[in-house]
Amino acid sequence: MPRGQKSKLRAREKRRQAQEEQGDLSPQEGTSMGTTAAAASEETSDVGTSFQEGGSRSSQNPPVTEPFRRGPIDEKVVMMVHYMLYKYEMKEPISKGDMLRNVIQMYKNHFHEILRRASEYLELIFGLDLKEVDPNRHIYVLVNKLETTYDGMPGGEGSIPKTGLLMTVLGVIFTKGNCASEAEVWEVLNMMGIYDGRRHFIYGEPRKLITQDLVQENYLEYRQVAGSDPPCYEFLWGPRAHAETSKMKVLEFLAKIHDTTPSAFPVWYQEALKDEEERSQARAAARARNAARADARAKAKGSNSSRHFNKF
Known part of the structure; x- marks a missing residue:
């Protein structure tokens, strides 16, 4: 992301936070959700590329966005995301010792910052939570936000979790009165750099994902608005979404994007x-x-x- 655009995002986020503190911001606005998630998406754009097609880097599928100049800590964050996704795909735990040896190396003093930022990106973009399962030995695992494993689209097209996008769509539906128009869903996805008809570096073809794959998986319901001419469509939670997550979990996800708490x-x-x-x-x-x-x-x-x- 160009420096000017990144500065604008930061300035916009600061204005939003100031408005929140003054009680002037309506939480019904979806702008900051899309903006914040987009910023994280930009920084991890090449992560999705390197894990396409079952984990191999493909020069035929370049990132949607142009890379921006990173410092050494930023590079380590991206490397950490790579490493954790690899461990997730291999179904292997992640130890602090392995992270220090294989990723952090000479930047040990920045371990906590790198781990925090990497875990935030994994949550916002991939819908994965980092859990410490052994505090004594500092062993971590990545856990899908859904109660049962949803590791991607059917048919083995890739194993990168699509839960982050699903949680975002579920959040839009929830905050729009439990039924969101297709236009409202695309408005938020567009702010995240996800566009109808444009293949995404992580999510593939987004229209197929949200109107076919996730519908067939019973996570989403996609139906025509009664009496609409020309036909318009809307989204609702599917039965599997009701079974595997909850409004509180989705709200916690949205609150994380806003860097606040659900009670806000x-x-x-x-x-x-x-x-x-x-x-x-x-x-x-x-x-x-x-x-x-x-x-x-x-x-x-x-x-x-x-x-x-x-x-x-």
Whole structure:
């Protein structure tokens, strides 16, 4: 990204934060979500390129954006993202020792900064969370934000997770009243450098991904708006999205993009809390039904055993 554009992004973000502190920013605006995610996307543009086609670098698929001049720490952040994605694909844990030896090397004093920035990009762009599973030995793993693994499009076209884009689309749907027009979804995706008809360095053909692949996977519902002429389309959460994530998790993802907390968006936060309560009640009711069935089976089994014993 040219320095001038990067400076504008930073200035715009500072203005947004100042407005938030003054209480003037409406959280209904999608601009800063797209802007912040786009900035992260720009810095990791070559990460997607090098992992296309099953992990091999392809000169036929150059990054969408032009590279910008990086300092040594920026380069280490990109290398760390490469390294962590490789470990994720290999289903291997990541140790601090390996990171220091294979990536950080002479920049050990900047380890925490590099790790933090790399983990933020992995979350925003790929939808992966970095979890420390062994604090004593400093062992980490990358965990998909969805409850079950969603590692990419069907058919083996690549193994880079598409969860980041999916969470973004789910966020747009949620913040637009649980039903977002196609135009509203593309407006946010365009701000992230993702355009209809233009192959993306990470997500491939975006229209096919969001209107076919994710629909077939039951993560999204894509339907024509009733009575629209010419036809217009809208997106809703699919049944698999309802099962594998929640409004609170999506709001936490959006809050991370804004560098704030879910409670900073009171209207959505209240809706997410209500959704969490309803989910908790549904789980409790399901447990009660299962317990009642198990108890009934146990009683029936005991009754059958008693009748069998009495025959003798």
